Amino acid sequence: MEEKAAVKKVVIFGATGSIGTQTVDVVKQLGGFEVVGISFGSNIEIASRIMRDLGVEYYFSKKDIGFGKRCQSVDELLEKTSPDIVVCAIPGFEGVKTTFSALRYAKRIALATKEALVCAGPFVKDLARENNVELIPVDSEHSAIFQLYEPHIEKILITASGGAVRDVPLERISELKPSDILKHPTWSMGGRITVDSATMVNKLFEVIEAHELFNLEYGRIDVKINRLSFIHGIVFLKDGVIKIHAGKPDMRIPIAYALTYPERKYHSYVADVEEFDLTLFDVERERYPLFFYGLELTKDNDDLAWRIALNAADEVAVNAFLNREIMFTDIEKVVRMTIEYILKQNISVQSIEDVYEIDNLARSYALKYVEKEVKK
Numbered sequence: 001m002e003e004k005a006a007v008k009k010v011v012i013f014g015a016t017g018s019i020g021t022q023t024v025d026v027v028k029q030l031g032g033f034e035v036v037g038i039s040f041g042s043n044i045e046i047a048s049r050i051m052r053d054l055g056v057e058y059y060f061s062k063k064d065i066g067f068g069k070r071c072q073s074v075d076e077l078l079e080k081t082s083p084d085i086v087v088c089a090i091p092g093f094e095g096v097k098t099t100f101s102a103l104r105y106a107k108r109i110a111l112a113t114k115e116a117l118v119c120a121g122p123f124v125k126d127l128a129r130e131n132n133v134e135l136i137p138v139d140s141e142h143s144a145i146f147q148l149y150e151p152h153i154e155k156i157l158i159t160a161s162g163g164a165v166r167d168v169p170l171e172r173i174s175e176l177k178p179s180d181i182l183k184h185p186t187w188s189m190g191g192r193i194t195v196d197s198a199t200m201v202n203k204l205f206e207v208i209e210a211h212e213l214f215n216l217e218y219g220r221i222d223v224k225i226n227r228l229s230f231i232h233g234i235v236f237l238k239d240g241v242i243k244i245h246a247g248k249p250d251m252r253i254p255i256a257y258a259l260t261y262p263e264r265k266y267h268s269y270v271a272d273v274e275e276f277d278l279t280l281f282d283v284e285r286e287r288y289p290l291f292f293y294g295l296e297l298t299k300d301n302d303d304l305a306w307r308i309a310l311n312a313a314d315e316v317a318v319n320a321f322l323n324r325e326i327m328f329t330d331i332e333k334v335v336r337m338t339i340e341y342i343l344k345q346n347i348s349v350q351s352i353e354d355v356y357e358i359d360n361l362a363r364s365y366a367l368k369y370v371e372k373e374v375k376k
């Protein structure tokens, strides 16, 4: 007789967001997973719904939802729940911090928070190794490469949609408002990542994420535009074989894979050949200056300082843009100036504490720069 698999305990960090709520959908379809704890920022309504719907016992948030067991910290939530899997889906540096906590308690991390690998890739990987934690990517392109991965790789390619600015005449991009930039052509996602798709800072993050996850030199990671986000990733093998991972853009698929790996249990829509979009375009240099600026920096060094500054400054600038304090094209200025400031300090990152310190330094600089030099 076949033995019944034990139910896996799941904690979702960022449960009320785009990845968080889609994780809830997936868990409901799959069965065999129990959400034992969630964390969220301020969306009490969605959090309460998830807690009631799935019978979640514990939560962590600054907000009290009035029922369930509220923990005082992320660490307390993890201690009380002893999860098998933590889904890390909080954006920005807050997400980096919570990923470090998860690395001390979980058996597996389903990692959506790409910022953790951007800011602290080597430390995240070391901790995962030391604590025997499986690090499974949720990001669609990285899930694709992870699913295609085998030794003997010549290079990989990840795709970009081009975001909200891809068809806008260059001279009109500076006029775009948050409501324009938040219209992503293929995915429905949180605010920060949707703006990052438009500057292609998201793709720069993803190149770094791929470099860390698959231990590939930057020169072996290519990026092309695929307008329908139908192709997610391509692996080119040394014997000439090319493997393509494709399918309709739906984050529930990589989320499910990260939960069920190495098995495949999720059911979803299977595209017809008429829906295939296999055309790849070059990324335009003038349209996405920050992407190319960052790619240049990857050539010079593998140091973390500029990557931490990139995340901190971009987080500050995207916030300011979404609050209508700066223009879309100002994001580039804030990020460049902050990275240049941090590079001048010549700090070498030796520890997780250094990561926190540089984030602080870069964030303060970016905030001051926005206030004094760019604010409308």
Ligand SMILES: NC(=O)C1=CN([C@@H]2O[C@H](COP(=O)(O)OP(=O)(O)OC[C@H]3O[C@@H](n4cnc5c(N)ncnc54)[C@H](OP(=O)(O)O)[C@@H]3O)[C@@H](O)[C@H]2O)C=CC1
Binding pocket: 013, 014, 015, 016, 017, 018, 019, 020, 039, 040, 041, 042, 043, 044, 088, 089, 090, 091, 092, 094, 095, 112, 113, 114, 115, 138, 139, 140, 187, 188, 189, 190, 191, 192, 193, 251
């Ligand atoms: N969305 C997607 O399709 C993809 C996302 N990712 C990555 O996944 C991560 C999450 O993205 P996404 O789901 O789109 O983001 P959302 O903005 O949709 O959701 C963010 C979640 O994090 C919570 N949160 C925000 N700030 C804090 C904080 N300071 N403390 C605790 N919780 C907080 C929010 O809570 P609340 O809303 O209650 O305030 C919400 O639950 C990002 O790193 C992103 O780059 C990667 C690939 C695809």
Ligand SMILES: CC(=O)[C@@H](O)[C@H](O)COP(=O)(O)O
Binding pocket: 139, 140, 141, 159, 160, 161, 162, 163, 187, 193, 196, 197, 198, 202, 203, 229, 251
């Ligand atoms: C769904 C996902 O993985 C996002 O990271 C996606 O890649 C964003 O779209 P862009 O391709 O426009 O950056």
Ligand SMILES: [Mn+2]
Binding pocket: 139, 140, 141, 206
């Ligand atoms: Mn992605």
